[in-house]
Amino acid sequence: MHTPSLTQDSGGSRKYPPTRFMGSKEKLLPHIKQVAQALEFHSAADLFSGSGVVAYLFKSMGKQVFTNDHMAMSATFAKAMIENDAHTLTEAEVDELFKINLESDTFVQETFRGLYFPDKENELIDRVRANIRNMRNPYKQAIAMSALIRACIKKRARGIFTYTGNRYDDGRQDLRLSLGDQIRNAANLINQAVFDNEQMNKARRGDAMTWRIKPDLAYLDPPYYSPLSDNEYVRRYHFVEGLAREWKGVDIQWHTKTRKFKSYDTPFRNQHRALKAFDLLFGRLSSSIILLSYSSNSLPTRDQLASLLAVHKKRVEVVEIDHRYSFANQGHKKDSIRNGVKEYLFIGH
Numbered sequence: 619m620h621t622p623s624l625t626q627d628s629g630g631s632r633k634y635p636p637t638r639f640m641g642s643k644e645k646l647l648p649h650i651k652q653v654a655q656a657l658e659f660h661s662a663a664d665l666f667s668g669s670g671v672v673a674y675l676f677k678s679m680g681k682q683v684f685t686n687d688h689m690a691m692s693a694t695f696a697k698a699m700i701e702n703d704a705h706t707l708t709e710a711e712v713d714e715l716f717k718i719n720l721e722s723d724t725f726v727q728e729t730f731r732g733l734y735f736p737d738k739e740n741e742l743i744d745r746v747r748a749n750i751r752n753m754r755n756p757y758k759q760a761i762a763m764s765a766l767i768r769a770c771i772k773k774r775a776r777g778i779f780t781y782t783g784n785r786y787d788d789g790r791q792d793l794r795l796s797l798g799d800q801i802r803n804a805a806n807l808i809n810q811a812v813f814d815n816e817q818m819n820k821a822r823r824g825d826a827m828t829w830r831i832k833p834d835l836a837y838l839d840p841p842y843y844s845p846l847s848d849n850e851y852v853r854r855y856h857f858v859e860g861l862a863r864e865w866k867g868v869d870i871q872w873h874t875k876t877r878k879f880k881s882y883d884t885p886f887r888n889q890h891r892a893l894k895a896f897d898l899l900f901g902r903l904s905s906s907i908i909l910l911s912y913s914s915n916s917l918p919t920r921d922q923l924a925s926l927l928a929v930h931k932k933r934v935e936v937v938e939i940d941h942r943y944s945f946a947n948q949g950h951k952k953d954s955i956r957n958g959v960k961e962y963l964f965i966g967h
C-alpha cells in the first residue's frame with residue numbers, strides 16, 4: 619500500500635493523469651479541496667464523476683468514495699483509479715495488449731475507416747480491444763481500457779470526435795507519438811495513480827436521477843446548461859465511449875459522417891428540466907452536505923439555485939471563483955477563445 623504525496627498547489631491530484639475532459643474541475647481542485655477540508659464528512663458521493671478527478675481528490679483525503687456517471691468511459695476511469703486500490707498492469711501485461719489475437723474483430727477498422735485514425739492504428743485498436751476482453755481481472759481490464767481511451771483522446775487534436783480527418787493538427791508531440799506509445803504512457807500514468815486509502819470505494823455507471831444514496835457529502839457537477847453552447851458529452855466522446863461499452867446497446871447514426879450514436883438523455887440539457895432535476899436531487903440528498911459546482915454563464919442562475927437549495931438545506935453558502943474558462947472545444951475559429959466567467963461552489967448544510 620502507498621499513499622501519494624499530496625500538495626496544496628495541485629489540489630491533491632498530483633497523481634491523477636491530467637485530463638482534457640470537457641468540464642473537468644482539475645483546475646478548480648485547490649478551491650474544492652479548501653472548501654471540503656472545512657467540512658466534516660466521512661463518505662462522499664460524486665454523482666457526475668466525469669474524468670474522476672474530484673472523486674480522486676476525496677479519495678486522497680481518506681474519504682469513502684462512491685462515484686457515478688452515465689458514461690461508460692467515466693465509470694471505467696473510476697473503476698481503475700477510485701475503486702481499485704491495489705491492481706496495476708505489469709510491463710508484461712501491457713505488452714500482452716499488443717499481441718496478435720485471432721478472436722479480434724474488425725469493427726473499428728470497418729466502421730471508422732478513414733475517419734479518425736489510419737488503418738494501421740484502427741487495426742491496433744481492434745487488437746487491443748480483443749486482448750482487453752480476454753483479461754480476467756476487472757481492475758486490470760479497467761486500467762487497460764482507460765489507457766486505450768486516453769491514448770485515442772491524446773491522438774486527436776482537441777481530444778474530441780466531432781470532426782473527421784486531421785483538421786486542427788498543430789503538430790503537437792501528442793499527435794506525433796504512435797498510438798502504441800500513447801497506450802504505454804497512459805498505462806504507466808494510470809498505474810501510478812492507483813493507491814489504497816483504506817476505504818471501500820465504489821464506481822457506478824448509471825443515471826444520477828435514479829441513484830438512491832445517502833452519503834455524508836454529495837458532490838454535484840452536472841453539465842452546465844446554456845442556450846448559447848451545447849453540453850453534449852456523447853457527441854464529443856462517442857468513439858471512446860463506444861470503446862468503453864463495446865458499442866453494445868447504442869444506436870449508431872449511420873447517416874452521420876462521424877458515425878456517432880444517439881446521446882444519452884439527461885435533464886441538464888434544458889433549463890426547465892434542469893431546475894426540476896436540481897429540486898429532486900436536493901430533496902433526495904437533504905440529509906447530506908451538498909456541494910454543487912455551477913458557473914455564471916449557465917442556467918439556472920446563481921440566485922435561482924441558491925433559493926432552491928435553501929428550500930432543502932438550513933444554511934447555504936456560495937463561494938465564487940474567478941475562472942478562465944476555455945471554449946476550445948466549441949467550434950470557434952480561434953483555437954481557444956478565453957472568457958472570464960465565475961465558477962460557483964454552492965454549499966448546503
Ligand SMILES: C[S@@+](CC[C@H](N)C(=O)[O-])C[C@H]1O[C@@H](n2cnc3c(N)ncnc32)[C@H](O)[C@@H]1O
Pocket residue numbers: 639640641642643644665666667668669670671672686687688689692824825826827839840841842851883884885886
Ligand atoms: C461537468 S461533467 C463532470 C466533470 C467532473 N466533475 C470532472 O471534474 O471531470 C458532467 C458529467 O455528467 C455526466 N452526466 C450528465 N447527465 C447525467 C445523468 N443524468 N446521470 C449521470 N451522469 C450524467 C456526463 O456524462 C459528464 O461526465
